[in-house]
Amino acid sequence: MSESKIVNILISSVGGQGGLTLSRVIAVASVLSGYSVRTGETLGMAQRFGSVLSYVRVGIDGIVYSPLFDEGEAHYMVCMEVIECARALKYLGRDGVLIVDDVVKPPTSMSLVGSGSEIKSVLLKQISSTIDSARFFLVPAKRIAIELGSSRAANMVLLGVLNGISKLFSESAVTEAVSSLFSNSTREPSLLAYRRGVDYIKHL
Numbered sequence: 001m002s003e004s005k006i007v008n009i010l011i012s013s014v015g016g017q018g019g020l021t022l023s024r025v026i027a028v029a030s031v032l033s034g035y036s037v038r039t040g041e042t043l044g045m046a047q048r049f050g051s052v053l054s055y056v057r058v059g060i061d062g063i064v065y066s067p068l069f070d071e072g073e074a075h076y077m078v079c080m081e082v083i084e085c086a087r088a089l090k091y092l093g094r095d096g097v098l099i100v101d102d103v104v105k106p107p108t109s110m111s112l113v114g115s116g117s118e119i120k121s122v123l124l125k126q127i128s129s130t131i132d133s134a135r136f137f138l139v140p141a142k143r144i145a146i147e148l149g150s151s152r153a154a155n156m157v158l159l160g161v162l163n164g165i166s167k168l169f170s171e172s173a174v175t176e177a178v179s180s181l182f183s184n185s186t187r188e189p190s191l192l193a194y195r196r197g198v199d200y201i202k203h204l
Contacts, residue, residue: 005059005060005061005062006057006058006059006060006062006064007057007058007060007075007076007166007168008055008056008057008069008073008074008075008076008093009023009026009055009056009057009058009074009075009076009077009078009162010053010054010055010056010069010074010076010077010078010088010091010092011023011052011053011054011056011077011078011079011080012052012053012077012078012079012080012081012084012085012087012088013052013054013079013080013081013084013155014050014051014052014080014081014084014105015043015050015051015052017052017080017081017154017155018080018152018154018155019052019054019080019155020041020052020054021155021181022054022078022080022155022156022158022159023039023041023054023055023056024039024181025156025159025174025177025178025181026039026056026058026159026162026177027039027056028176028177028180028181029168029169029173029174029176029177030056030058030168030169032169032173032176032177033168033169033170033173035058035059035060036058036059036062036063036064037056037057037058037059037064038055038056038057038064038065038066038067039054039055039056039057039067040054040055040067040068041053041054041055051084051087052084053088055067055068055069057069058168060168069091070091071090071091072090072091072092072093072094073091073093074091074092074093074096075093075095075096075097076096076097076099076162076165076166077089077091077092077096077097077098077099078099078158078162079098079099079100079101080101080103080141080154080155080158081101081103081104081105082100082101082102082103082104082119082120082123082124082127083104083105083106083107083119083123085098085100085123085127086123086126086127089127089130092131095135096135097135097137097165097166098127098131098135098136098137099137099139099158099161099162099165100124100127100136100137100138100139101139101140101141101142101154101157101158102120102124102138102139102140102141102142102143103141103142103154104116104117104119104120104123106119124138137161137165137201137204139157139158139161139197139200141154141155141157141158141161141197142154142157144157144193144196144197144200145157145193148189148192148193148196149189150186150189150193152186153186153189153190153192153193154193156178156190156191156193156194156197157193157194157196157197157200158197159174159194159197160193160194160195160196160197160198160199160200160201161197161198161200161201162197163194163197163198164197164198164200164201164202165201174194175191178190178191178194179191
């Protein structure tokens with residue numbers, strides 16, 4: 001955590017994965033925790049499967065005036081897709097923590113490069129070579145979410161991993177944030193996925 005008590009979180013995803021929802025849950029949990037928070041997004045040309053970067057700045061002890069931060073300033077990066085993670089890795093700070101779902105969604109333009117599994121293997125090797133293993137967490141978030149009954153809850157699994165590592169929010173703040181943003185039908189599955197993410201990181 002930075003000396004200024006402002007925590008920068010970058011969420012990297014493609015459209016349709018729930019990266020924006022994840023940033024909103026973090027923002028609401030921040031407000032409920034009494035923190036200052038700002039969020040911002042850069043969206044790809046296509047809403048679905050386009051590149052999406054969500055910036056979240058949480059002021060633990062002070063006011064956050066701008067949602068954006070520069071390359072090398074992210075304290076935490078949460079990646080929901082491996083290719084976009086590699087593209088956004090420049091934002092991770094020197095002591096930053098990287099959390100990556102082991103999902104790859106190659107764009108059509110990469111169809112001649114190789115299979116999805118080959119691309120994922122190469123990119124994960126490159127990513128892991130740039131960061132201390134103690135700060136790199138490869139999480140089968142989508143697989144865990146599917147086991148729980150909803151692949152769309154992978155973002156909440158990653159939230160659990162993030163909060164399990166960072167300890168930014170209390171359990172009650174996350175529960176209230178999720179409850180305020182999700183409908184009755186998705187609330188409990190989302191909270192279950194969040195708790196599974198917390199448990200996953202506890203048992204690593």
